[in-house]
Amino acid sequence: MTTPALLDFREIAEKLGIKVFYWPDTSQALFAENKPFIFLNETLSQQQQWQDFCHELAHVLLHTGDQFYMSPLFREYQEHKANNFMYHACIxxxxxxxxxxxxxxxxxxxxxxxxxxxxxxxxxxxxxxxxxxxxxxxxxxxxxx
Structure with missing residues (x-):
């Protein structure tokens, strides 16, 4: 991925072995049987889906555990890291x-x-x-x- 035109989340997901699904709920990432999945909100614009994909990709690549069971401060820390990653991955x-x-x-x-x-x-x-x-x-x- 050497130019902006090559930044396509479908291709990135495929190369990383991440399955992407669209659904009506909030975008999120999860692991099932040690396989990564990213669920993107189907009602978002292409730009928002790209941004959400990069945010969720950070969770797949950098984080472990279920945020539901984490302390609020650790969850906030993970979200901050994912947002920072998102800006650098998108651009x-x-x-x-x-x-x-x-x-x-x-x-x-x-x-x-x-x-x-x-x-x-x-x-x-x-x-x-x-x-x-x-x-x-x-x-x-x-x-x-």
Whole structure:
């Protein structure tokens, strides 16, 4: 997956051996007989399904246990990690690096929204994260160092 056009959750799920189902309830991930499943809300837009898939993928890859039986603080911690993962999986840093972004104008945000198939607010938040990080650590990934 080297370009935004290749970021397709169906292909990612297939390559990782994750079964994806659509249903009318809230998106969620679970394991049954040690096999991962992601259930996506069928009423969401394509952008929202992509975002939800990446959030649930974090649970599949990073977490164990049933949140129903966890302490609220640990559940909150897992959700925070899954949300952070979601932003980076939907709009990977190395792909943003290639775009050489310097601003967060509405035109730039809309460009990211279209390129990465995410909602406007999602693109804005990810771009803000990216720009804030790169202003604090300039040329982190460059070969000029």
């Amino acid at each position: 990977p840093t190395f792909m943003l690096d290639e775009l050489q972004l310097n601003d967060s104008t509405p035109q730039t945000v809309m460009k990211l929204q279209e390129l990465f198939n995410v909602e406007y607010e999602f693109a804005l938040k990810r771009l803000t994260q990216y720009l804030n990080n790169h202003r604090l650590v300039p040329d982190w990934n460059s070969e000029k160092r």
